[in-house]
Amino acid sequence: MISLSFFALQMVDCVVEVCHNKTNNRKSITKELTMPLKLRFSYLASLVHNDKSLNRLRSLEHADFDREFIPLLAQLTDVGNVDINFFRERLTIIEEDSKQSMIVIEDKDANRICACGTLTVEPKFIHEGGLVGHIEDVVVHSGLRGKGLGRLVVESLLTQAQEQGCYKCILDCKEVNVPFYEHLGFRRKEVQCVRYFNQADDIIFTLPLNNRDELLAVRFHELASELENVGDNLCVRQLRADDYSFGFLALLAQLTEVGEIPENFFKQRLALLSGSKRQLMFVIEDTAQKRIVACGTLFIELKFIHSAGRCGHIEDVVVDKNERGRGLGRIIVAKLRDTAIRLGCYKAILDCAEKNVPFYEKCGFVRKEVCMARYSK
16 A cells, blocks of 8 residues: 655645745745746745655656556556566656656655656747647556645646646546546646557667667758758648748738747757757748748657657648648648657647638547646646
């Protein structure tokens, strides 16, 4: 039986006002500490740091392989084969990436991980170059559900997203879990669609786990420089700095709010994405008009599930309103799908409006879960 001291967890809300009073004279951080999520997380984190008898809410550590982190994930989905060496190498990559973090709750008495969750931050060109937090793989040990641990994991991930400046956080969940996330301030937004890939035919999956990331890095570099002609003066390629003048932002504005994006910021953001080795932004250029007529993004999330696999997130697919009906949407989605396969993803997921589900079903995706969103206040 797993032991837990829940007294501290239940007391968090009761001491928020006390913590707030103690910070009134610390003007530099008063604004942040008055955020309810920040208060709850900061108080709990400091409390567990100072009292060794309490359970720890913290980042994933290398030693957590021996604290049953992988068996915990197996309660969520298929884990497959993840040995200790690959676990450590994968975690080192995540630790060096400021845009992905994994938090856990450790049951110190039992020396095991009893809850966890992941935050991956995606830089955008929409919403004034804003950031979106993707919350993934939230799981609580089956014997400890209903005790508030899931709430603490999600609230801590929301706090991290706020600290990084995310204008919203999104997640996908089963219908049965919708009320839980609504209680935490999320609301239904869209439909999640998914496409799974058969990895058996790819030579990369015959390699030892420790050699895969090296080969995938080579593939990423190759993809970043590819150009594909698809006829009618159209070519599919990576986003470039001069696309600022080719109508790229105006195209995105047909999808959602873009706001003011100075050219210098555009170039800096593009350089950041190009150096991330995690995100590729494809466009279709009408070379005769020197104009961008369609675009879509793929960013890669590193997992420990599915044999330490990769998940491809397809985002911000849009076709110019004057060019719709020519099959450009299918072309850009097929490019994103094929790229996800080449980069070793076991699946690609996307969120879309209900009216767009039939289109993605024609592209081989299937409806799976509910997309929920929480916007920053």
